[in-house]
Amino acid sequence: MTLAIIIAYTAIVLVIGLFSHRFFLGTSEDYFVAARTLGPFILLVSLFGANMTAFALLGSSGEAYMEGIGVFALMASSSALVIPVVFFFIGTRIWALGKRRGYLTPVQFFRERWGSDGLGLLLFVVQIGLLIPYLLIGVMGGGTTLTQVTDGQVPDWVGGALICAVVLAYVTYGGMRGTIWVNVFQTMVLLGLGFIAFWVIVGKLGGLQAAMARVAAAHPDMLVRGEHIKPLQLLTYTFIPLSVGMFPHMFIHWLTAKDAASFRPTLAFYPLCIAVVWVPSVVLGVLARADFPDLGAGAANSILVKMIGRNAPGVLAGLLAAGVFAAIMNSFDSQVHSVGTMFTQDIVRHYGFHDRMSERTQILVGRLFIVAILIATYLLSRVTSRSIFKLGVWCFTGFAALFPVVVAAVFWKRSTKWGAVASTASTIGLWVYFVVHGWKDPDYTLAGTGIMPVAVILLVSTAAMILGSLLTRPPDAATLAKFFPRDAA
């Protein structure tokens, strides 16, 4: 049954992705940013979907199983506030600059903003470097999870290959439009699935009150923050969602909006979407403590699979598999598309063709890169150590620590390329330092105080941006007129 639902789900995804090609305009702008035509609803759903990984479904319930209800405050409600605020202050302005100047990638924007090819190349390397672990984690985690939900019927190498093949088909053929159409469908699946799983399982457990009472009796520490999370950890974890400001795939998604007004519903409804996906996952993770009391951290990551297997096997297990697929592909396709777009625009077109490249060639190169990236990701996923999963958490820290770069680019006229270089360099140095020091401890905080490393790196990166800019020559008036036209007028 589970396998049949996965096959049916995959077929639906492929049909949607391939059908989107009928609306393809044949331009590079259409292939890379859907011709900047997305209206409010599609923008909300696709931005939300692109930012939700399988962690929101499986990792969150696993974390809640280990750490209790505090996971929601730590990872979900903080994002519900910070991410839409970043969209409001940064995303809308990036969209406006992108439309005015025709940008397709973040590197194009930063390169032109500070008039520096070198800085563009540095940010290209850092952004791609931080994104690669995500691509690998998507394929590896997806394969493993599909093996679990199908009870071993689908080996992990087949699951990983299936994810890559499906994404390859609709992203290569449909470009950004195919990616977004599929994202919309998959996000609806994701939103609906959490609610259905919650409803069915809690019903089987005798209702929410009764199920919580069982947990309260056996594991009361699960229902409070207590010693699981430190207050300073809650405070400094709010810096992690700033990473959306520097994620290349989110940046490129912002550029797809039809107009600035399309962002309005995204801002208003994003917090509610977060709650709809995360509340069921966190509650089910906490409730699982009563049924599966002594799992280790590794086994806890499949706690949702175990809960469904015990309380609602059959169709729901199949739907869960579809939901896992949805969560993985939703972010994976956007990331693959963004890496393909960046290689095409920032390397081949800029350095190989001096920004003069026909529309047809851009689309062809974009497609070739997407195919190459997917094949390379799959092959790497077969030989990479599973310890790369630990690196995934740190990548958020890296992107978040680069946030001062985009803030300065958008708001600070006095900022210079040297400020951006100093900020990026300090992020790289401190990121490597903290990864080395925190590698063995998944709950690493500064001297055990609860202060997340991101707080320190962000502080230093901000100081480097300010000092680096103030100590170097201000940008010229012509550049400022391009990026701050109202002030120039």
Added chain:
Amino acid sequence: MRKHTRSWLLYAALAGLYLLHNDLWLWNDPALVLGLPVGLAYHVAFCVATAVVLTLLVIYAWPDDLEVPDAEARREGRR
């Protein structure tokens, strides 16, 4: 009330939400509210409150200079 004032009031409300996210007073409270532990119910309510403030923000404090007419985009030279 002028738009400028409304905008700053709403920015202050966002800052207030940021402070309210740190609910130290519920840290060890095991009470249940509507079947959920109060520490979780509070943060669900926090998400709803955030949605309300953001809705007010997009209605009353939306920047005037964001829209880019197609003609203006073409004039500045597309890539």
